[in-house]
Amino acid sequence: MEQKKDLKGRNLKQGESQLKDGRYRYRYTDKYGKRNTVYAWKLTRTDKTPSGKKDGLSLRELEKEIERDESDGILTHEAKNITVYEMIFQYFETKPQIANATMQNYISMVNKNVKSNAIGRMKVADVKRSDIKKFYAYLYKEKKFAVSTIQVYQNIIYPAFQMAVDDDWIRKNPCKDCMKDYVRGSLTSTRYPLTRQEQKALLEYVKDDNVYSQYYTIIAFLLGTGCRISEALGLTWDNIDFENASVYIDHQIIYKKVLKEGGAVRHYAEPPKNRTNRTIPLQKEILNIMRKHKQQTYFMSKASGCEVDGYKDFVFLNRNLKLYTPNTFTRALHNIRDTYNRMHEEDNEVMLPDFSAHTFRHTFCTRMAENGIDVKVLQEIMGHKTIAITMQVYNHVLEGRAEAEMQRVSSALVV
The missing domain is CATH 1.10.150.130 (Tyrosine recombinase, N-terminal domain)
Incomplete structure (x- = not known):
C-alpha cells in the first residue's frame, strides 16, 4: 500500500492526513475505545503557520502529548470536551x-x-x-x-x-x-503576620498530620524565634545552649549559584544578614520541642555526613538527611496551606492565607510587639539593621490596638 504524503511530498504516519484547506489531522483510538481527532496547521515544529491562521503546536507535537498522556493515564479527551x-x-x-x-x-x-x-x-x-x-x-x-x-x-x-x-x-x-x-x-508593600488563630491552627494541623508532621519542629522554631529561614537551615546543635535556654546565630546557609565554581548551585555558609551575630532566648515550649527533636535526630544528623564549609551536625535536615533548599521548603509550605484549606473549606474553620518562611519571622516580631517587649531588645533579637524596621511592626500593632480601644469605649462616647 502506497504511503500517504502531504502537499509538500512528506511521508505521513498512520492516522495522519492533510485536509483540502491545508490543515493536518490525526485520528486515534484511546484505551477506552473512543475515537478522537486533533488538528494543526503545521506537521512539524519547524513548519511555518499559514498567514492569517492561529499559531499552535504542530501535529507531531500534539501526537507526542497524546502518547505521554496515554502512558501516564491522563484522560485528555475528557478535559478537551468539557468547559x-x-x-x-x-x-x-x-x-x-x-x-x-x-x-x-x-x-x-x-x-x-x-x-x-x-x-x-x-x-x-x-x-x-x-x-x-x-x-x-x-x-x-x-x-x-x-x-x-x-x-x-x-x-x-x-x-x-x-x-x-x-x-x-x-x-x-x-x-x-x-x-x-x-x-x-500582597498588592501593597505591607507584610502581614499570621493571626493568633491562624498560627494556632497551622501548628495543630502540622503537628498531627501524617505527611506534614516532619515540618512541625522547624515551623515551631521559626515562629518561636523569628530567625530567618537561612539562619534556621544553618543551625547546628552547637548553636543551641539548652542549659541557658538560648540559641546563638553566627552564620546562615545560602543556596544559590557560586560564580567562582562555574555557576554551580550549592549550599554555602556566610555570616548572618547585616552581620548581626546575636543570641535569642528560647521560650520554655520551644526549648522542650528542641530537646525532643535532638533526642530523635541527633545521632542521625551526626551520621549523615552533611557538611557545608566546615559546618556539620545540622539541626534541621529533610527525610533524606540533606539540607532543605528554599524552593522545596517553600513548596512544602504551599502544600500544607492548600491541603489544610481543602480539608476545612466547608466547616467554617480558620482558613490559612498565603504564607512563607518569612511570614513566620514577621509573625514572631508581631507577637513580641503585642506583648510589649522593649523595641530595642526586639531589634537585637530580630537582627534588624536599624530600629526603624522594628518600629514599622510596632506602629502596625499600635494602630490595631488604637482601633480596638476606640471600639471598646465607643459606647461611653456621647456624640
Whole structure:
C-alpha cells in the first residue's frame, strides 16, 4: 500500500492526513475505545503557520502529548470536551454538604462572572495558570471586586480543577498560587503576620498530620524565634545552649549559584544578614520541642555526613538527611496551606492565607510587639539593621490596638 504524503511530498504516519484547506489531522483510538481527532496547521515544529491562521503546536507535537498522556493515564479527551463552566457545576454536584444558601450564592457568582467570561468557555485541557490570573485581574481591575470576593472565586475554581487532577483529566492544577498577588496585602508593600488563630491552627494541623508532621519542629522554631529561614537551615546543635535556654546565630546557609565554581548551585555558609551575630532566648515550649527533636535526630544528623564549609551536625535536615533548599521548603509550605484549606473549606474553620518562611519571622516580631517587649531588645533579637524596621511592626500593632480601644469605649462616647 502506497504511503500517504502531504502537499509538500512528506511521508505521513498512520492516522495522519492533510485536509483540502491545508490543515493536518490525526485520528486515534484511546484505551477506552473512543475515537478522537486533533488538528494543526503545521506537521512539524519547524513548519511555518499559514498567514492569517492561529499559531499552535504542530501535529507531531500534539501526537507526542497524546502518547505521554496515554502512558501516564491522563484522560485528555475528557478535559478537551468539557468547559470550565461545566466542570464547576460537576464539582458542585460532589458537594451536597454545602449549605443551600452558600451553594446558591456560588451558583449566582459563577453564572454572573464565569459563564460570561472567556475562562468559562475554555476547555479544561486548554486552561493555563496565566488564564486564571487574567480572570482574577479582570475581577480586580474591571469589576472592582474586593480581594475577599476574588478569594471566594478561588475557593470555587481551585477545588473544581483539583477534582479534574484527581480524576486524571489534567496533570496539574492551574489555579495553584494564583491568589499570591492578592492575598493578605500582597498588592501593597505591607507584610502581614499570621493571626493568633491562624498560627494556632497551622501548628495543630502540622503537628498531627501524617505527611506534614516532619515540618512541625522547624515551623515551631521559626515562629518561636523569628530567625530567618537561612539562619534556621544553618543551625547546628552547637548553636543551641539548652542549659541557658538560648540559641546563638553566627552564620546562615545560602543556596544559590557560586560564580567562582562555574555557576554551580550549592549550599554555602556566610555570616548572618547585616552581620548581626546575636543570641535569642528560647521560650520554655520551644526549648522542650528542641530537646525532643535532638533526642530523635541527633545521632542521625551526626551520621549523615552533611557538611557545608566546615559546618556539620545540622539541626534541621529533610527525610533524606540533606539540607532543605528554599524552593522545596517553600513548596512544602504551599502544600500544607492548600491541603489544610481543602480539608476545612466547608466547616467554617480558620482558613490559612498565603504564607512563607518569612511570614513566620514577621509573625514572631508581631507577637513580641503585642506583648510589649522593649523595641530595642526586639531589634537585637530580630537582627534588624536599624530600629526603624522594628518600629514599622510596632506602629502596625499600635494602630490595631488604637482601633480596638476606640471600639471598646465607643459606647461611653456621647456624640
